[in-house]
Amino acid sequence: MATPKSNASMSNLEANNKNKSEDMESQSSFAPTPEAESENESSSDSQHKKGIDGSTSKESELKEIEKATTSTGATTPSAPAFDFVKAAEDLLADAKKLKATIDSKPTPPSSSPESAKPNDANQHAPLPPSPEEIVLRQRIAKLGKKIAFETAPPMEVLKSDWVTIADVSAWNIFLHWRAFDHIPLTGSISIADLARALDADESLVSRIACMLISTGKLTGSRLDGKEQGPPTHISHSRISRLLRTNTSPATAALAIVSFGNGMKGFAKWPEYFSTYDRHEPHPTGREILIHDSGTGIVVTTKRRGAQDSNKIFVPTPFSLGWGHPALAPWEVKARYPEYARHFEMAMAAKDKGAQGALGGDLGVGGYRGVNVEDPGRKFSLTWLAELSQKKQQQQQHILGYTNPSLKPLLVDVGGGLGHFLANLLANIPEVKPEQCILQDRPEVIAQVAKNIEGGDKRLKGVKTMAHDFFQAQPEEAKGAAVYVLRRVLLDYCDEQAVWILKRLRCALHGSEGRIVIMEGVLLDKPTPENRLVDMVMMNLGGKLRNEEGYRKLCMKAGLKVRGYWMDVEGASCVVECVEGDGTDGSEE
Numbered sequence: 001m002a003t004p005k006s007n008a009s010m011s012n013l014e015a016n017n018k019n020k021s022e023d024m025e026s027q028s029s030f031a032p033t034p035e036a037e038s039e040n041e042s043s044s045d046s047q048h049k050k051g052i053d054g055s056t057s058k059e060s061e062l063k064e065i066e067k068a069t070t071s072t073g074a075t076t077p078s079a080p081a082f083d084f085v086k087a088a089e090d091l092l093a094d095a096k097k098l099k100a101t102i103d104s105k106p107t108p109p110s111s112s113p114e115s116a117k118p119n120d121a122n123q124h125a126p127l128p129p130s131p132e133e134i135v136l137r138q139r140i141a142k143l144g145k146k147i148a149f150e151t152a153p154p155m156e157v158l159k160s161d162w163v164t165i166a167d168v169s170a171w172n173i174f175l176h177w178r179a180f181d182h183i184p185l186t187g188s189i190s191i192a193d194l195a196r197a198l199d200a201d202e203s204l205v206s207r208i209a210c211m212l213i214s215t216g217k218l219t220g221s222r223l224d225g226k227e228q229g230p231p232t233h234i235s236h237s238r239i240s241r242l243l244r245t246n247t248s249p250a251t252a253a254l255a256i257v258s259f260g261n262g263m264k265g266f267a268k269w270p271e272y273f274s275t276y277d278r279h280e281p282h283p284t285g286r287e288i289l290i291h292d293s294g295t296g297i298v299v300t301t302k303r304r305g306a307q308d309s310n311k312i313f314v315p316t317p318f319s320l321g322w323g324h325p326a327l328a329p330w331e332v333k334a335r336y337p338e339y340a341r342h343f344e345m346a347m348a349a350k351d352k353g354a355q356g357a358l359g360g361d362l363g364v365g366g367y368r369g370v371n372v373e374d375p376g377r378k379f380s381l382t383w384l385a386e387l388s389q390k391k392q393q394q395q396q397h398i399l400g401y402t403n404p405s406l407k408p409l410l411v412d413v414g415g416g417l418g419h420f421l422a423n424l425l426a427n428i429p430e431v432k433p434e435q436c437i438l439q440d441r442p443e444v445i446a447q448v449a450k451n452i453e454g455g456d457k458r459l460k461g462v463k464t465m466a467h468d469f470f471q472a473q474p475e476e477a478k479g480a481a482v483y484v485l486r487r488v489l490l491d492y493c494d495e496q497a498v499w500i501l502k503r504l505r506c507a508l509h510g511s512e513g514r515i516v517i518m519e520g521v522l523l524d525k526p527t528p529e530n531r532l533v534d535m536v537m538m539n540l541g542g543k544l545r546n547e548e549g550y551r552k553l554c555m556k557a558g559l560k561v562r563g564y565w566m567d568v569e570g571a572s573c574v575v576e577c578v579e580g581d582g583t584d585g586s587e588e
């Protein structure tokens with residue numbers, strides 16, 4: 001191996017890192033590409049060849065590393081240099097403000113020793129942070145990350161991603177084993193006791209725990225009085241306590257689902273894209289047209305020779321990751337009830353944290369998003385109150401009695417456990433539960449029925465209906481004033497999304513009904529959180545879309561967009577559409 005001739009300006013550590021990375025490359029299982037091989041052959045001694053500036057390729061590589069290491073962030077000619085001194089000063093100012101905020105907080109009332117339980121999550125819990133404190137903490141964390149990213153030697157940045165993989169794998173397996181549940185909220189547990197509780201090797205538990213201790217997710221200590229040696233005991237950090245399924249079930253469920261929706265699929269990307277080529281997830285095979293029997297509208301295409309004529313099959317990294325490449329993600333989820341349970345809990349938790357359309361607040365409060373054409377035009381569904389009363393009066397007049405379930409006012413399509421609907425009914429009491437239909441897959445609807453039987457009054461009276469949104473709406477669900485599709489289209493590729501919309505277009509055919517789409521939105525300026533959602537959706541075979549993307553779907557489905565509202569901060573949108581007049585380019 002050629003030794004770099006000049007490493008005077010390179011620290012021993014960097015030189016070490018570089019040598020290590022070269023070793024790893026030489027041990028890597030990646031086969032060289034034919035191009036690389038021929039390059040190697042044609043210049044077997046190329047490492048010593050001189051470049052135009054007279055340096056060897058190894059020297060050039062070193063120079064590149066040095067340049068990047070000392071760079072202040074001006075990686076492209078057009079990008080302004082990152083002013084890390086100014087950023088650090090801003091961070092210090094925010095840190096001081098945060099400290100003052102924390103110091104000015106009243107101390108939480110301490111529970112009496114008799115009433116305190118060892119596993120009481122609220123015991124010793126600090127008072128919840130104010131919105132200002134949360135904003136400050138978010139700003140500090142973001143700036144801190146930015147400074148670290150811009151100032152760390154490049155190899156450190158890459159290595160930290162690598163650490164993240166091991167860290168996430170460690171917390172995921174501890175979560176899977178419910179290891180966090182066994183660690184008391186106060187005090188510690190010995191690694192030996194934890195291993196016994198988990199029925200696992202102590203040495204194994206120690207290795208995994210030490211990974212988490214190294215990143216601060218757990219706190220390690222030695223309680224045998226000796227100064228040397230690895231930790232013998234572990235206790236919770238402010239992060240790991242949130243991963244207890246017994247005291248923080250919603251947050252733990254979010255973590256379980258993030259891993260299930262994310263890591264399993266992400267790990268399969270190389271296999272997925274080499275099997276299905278380098279395309280976004282899309283239907284495979286040749287396709288023929290399917291017409292809706294009632295209206296004659298072409299609903300979609302189907303794969304020639306496919307077993308189920310009403311399914312359009314899209315292979316997904318998610319299903320591949322779960323070991324069921326021939327199933328749709330929701331079919332996979334149905335096979336894992338425990339995962340499905342966590343999924344529903346995670347959805348509910350997201351609802352609580354989410355704003356506007358995705359938080360369900362479309363009732364009295366209205367949606368905080370802004371109409372792109374007429375900023376003064378708010379979106380709300382409060383008009384349903386008047387319509388509900390009008391319908392009941394008409395029935396009274398014609399029938400002599402009211403039967404709210406005669407024609408649906410609102411159908412929540414793929415409505416999950418009904419969080420949105422429950423919120424709407426609570427906000428607009430004039431709308432009767434009997435006027436609303438909640439549709440979803442059979443196992444989800446069975447769960448809703450169980451919840452109602454179990455005393456959940458929020459949806460009592462709502463008509464629940466197992467219905468596949470790829471199929472035509474049943475008679476009793478046709479002609480509704482509103483079909484709501486919330487957080488549904490992002491799970492699907494364009495072909496499937498258009499199909500779902502066309503089924504709804506058929507259901508409102510000839511009426512004044514509307515479809516209200518509420519979705520996450522793809523932001524023009526990439527942010528990690530927004531792009532994460534898009535990547536996770538790719539695992540599921542879907543995608544986040546921007547305004548143009550949603551308008552295109554509606555147009556292809558033969559729908560006319562009557563309003564588009566967007567909330568940039570919450571990265572959500574509401575699209576309201578009605579049946580088009582057939583002149584706007586639908587796929588028929």
Ligand SMILES: C[S@@+](CC[C@H](N)C(=O)[O-])C[C@H]1O[C@@H](n2cnc3c(N)ncnc32)[C@H](O)[C@@H]1O
Nearest residue numbers: 330414415416440441444467468469470486487
């Ligand atoms: C991301 S969740 C959104 C649930 C709900 N709309 C909300 O915003 O909370 C997507 C929902 O679509 C349902 N779903 C998936 N495939 C479906 C299908 N073919 N027909 C009906 N519902 C389906 C899932 O069971 C799940 O409840």
